[in-house]
Amino acid sequence: xxxxxxxxxxxxxxxxxxxxxxxxxxxxxxxxxxxxxxxxxxxxxxxxxxxxxxxxxxxxxxxxxxxxxxxxxxxxxxxxxxxxxxxxxxxxxxxxxxxxxxxxxxxxxxxxxxxxxxxxxxxxxxxxxxxxxxxxxxxxxxxxxxxxxxxxxxxxxxxxxxxxxxxxxxxxxxxxxxxxxxxxxxxxxxxx
Amino acid sequence: xxxxxxxxxxxxxxxxxxxxxxxxxxxxxxxxxxxxxxxxxxxxxxxxxxxxxxxxxxxxxxxxxxxxxxxxxxxxxxxxxxxxxxxxxxxxxxxxxxxxxxxxxxxxxxxxxxxxxxxxxxxxxxxxxxxxxxxxxxxxxxxxxxxxxxxxxxxxxxxxxxxxxxxxxxxxxxxxxxxxxxxxxxxxxxxx
DNA sequence: CGATTCTTTGAAAACAGTCAATCTGTGTGG
DNA sequence: CCACACAGATTGACTGTTTTCAAAGAATCG
Numbered sequence: 011x012x013x014x015x016x017x018x019x020x021x022x023x024x025x026x027x028x029x030x031x032x033x034x035x036x037x038x039x040x041x042x043x044x045x046x047x048x049x050x051x052x053x054x055x056x057x058x059x060x061x062x063x064x065x066x067x068x069x070x071x072x073x074x075x076x077x078x079x080x081x082x083x084x085x086x087x088x089x090x091x092x093x094x095x096x097x098x099x100x101x102x103x104x105x106x107x108x109x110x111x112x113x114x115x116x117x118x119x120x121x122x123x124x125x126x127x128x129x130x131x132x133x134x135x136x137x138x139x140x141x142x143x144x145x146x147x148x149x150x151x152x153x154x155x156x157x158x159x160x161x162x163x164x165x166x167x168x169x170x171x172x173x174x175x176x177x178x179x180x181x182x183x184x185x186x187x188x189x190x191x192x193x194x195x196x197x198x199x200x201x202x
Numbered sequence: 203x204x205x206x207x208x209x210x211x212x213x214x215x216x217x218x219x220x221x222x223x224x225x226x227x228x229x230x231x232x233x234x235x236x237x238x239x240x241x242x243x244x245x246x247x248x249x250x251x252x253x254x255x256x257x258x259x260x261x262x263x264x265x266x267x268x269x270x271x272x273x274x275x276x277x278x279x280x281x282x283x284x285x286x287x288x289x290x291x292x293x294x295x296x297x298x299x300x301x302x303x304x305x306x307x308x309x310x311x312x313x314x315x316x317x318x319x320x321x322x323x324x325x326x327x328x329x330x331x332x333x334x335x336x337x338x339x340x341x342x343x344x345x346x347x348x349x350x351x352x353x354x355x356x357x358x359x360x361x362x363x364x365x366x367x368x369x370x371x372x373x374x375x376x377x378x379x380x381x382x383x384x385x386x387x388x389x390x391x392x393x394x
Numbered sequence: 395c396g397a398t399t400c401t402t403t404g405a406a407a408a409c410a411g412t413c414a415a416t417c418t419g420t421g422t423g424g
Numbered sequence: 425c426c427a428c429a430c431a432g433a434t435t436g437a438c439t440g441t442t443t444t445c446a447a448a449g450a451a452t453c454g
Binding site: 177178179189190192193194196197 | 399400401402403
């Protein structure tokens, strides 16, 4: 379980044994069954979380009871609520395991300590942040410039490994449309 | 003109005179008249750009000729196309001055050099990136969970200093709706 | 197999977009 | 200083798209 994380790290940066130990020492291992929550709305989120195995979704529920999916986090992705983590405010989001999952948690303080002690680690984190930002921007742009059909194809092309593990209505929620509309778009799309 | 940037920096981090010189040496000053482009679609974007004065918009034009505004950049904000900057691919975006503006450009290599030489600077950059990411995420969430009216009020509340310097139809474009719809929403909103 | 979740389909209603015309305000040149 | 041009905002009528609600069919899981 930690091995996945180790592989991930060694793929990105070079670490001495001591450095790896340092990291390993602050890792909290957590197993979640499908349908279990990693975090719920109202909680203050205190970790950096690496998904070692499985799949989770981050979502909010609005006043009408409608679910809005912000993110999917499969293995080798990070999850959590950065907003809550940095501000200390209660989170607006729920994080739910869509499959049995294995998560590595690192407490905020420990994480910062590691960043200080291991510059490559800090650099890696910032690179990931940078990439996440670009992905965010792409999503915003897609949202305002593409047709629903294009957004859908865009999604399954960009995240095939997520798309074929989740029900369609969750893709709809992620794209900000109703499940029925997506179904109809697909039907029409198939005709051509 | 450089003074604005200096103030901005000194507000965020502490720099020695030498460090400030180091930064100043790589700054390229650029003045733009209203309606002039800082960058156009197809260009490879090579800089980090700080808006010292004025206001710019970053936007794309789709096949139908419709404009989609990704961002507004008033004084003390950064602008540019990070995607193009990091990949080296031609940009999909145009950056246009909405007011007479003063921009500070730092070439990619110079910027990286400064980040290396001045750790606080690197940290500052990453903090900004982090904040930008959170803003991005908020925008995505607002987009899928709020009504048009809420999105509009959200925008003018979050960016009052931008909102009252630009025509309404640009806000509409930023929000991903037509100018007419925004006009109607406002009319209705005023009734209540 | 039965229960539950997911997807599809239909019909109606709500919503937003488009096009065109008018109105408003601003700034420029005569 | 006025008049005209221009950009922006509003309004109406219409069209097209998406949502909603409801029901039925398909797939999956225990």
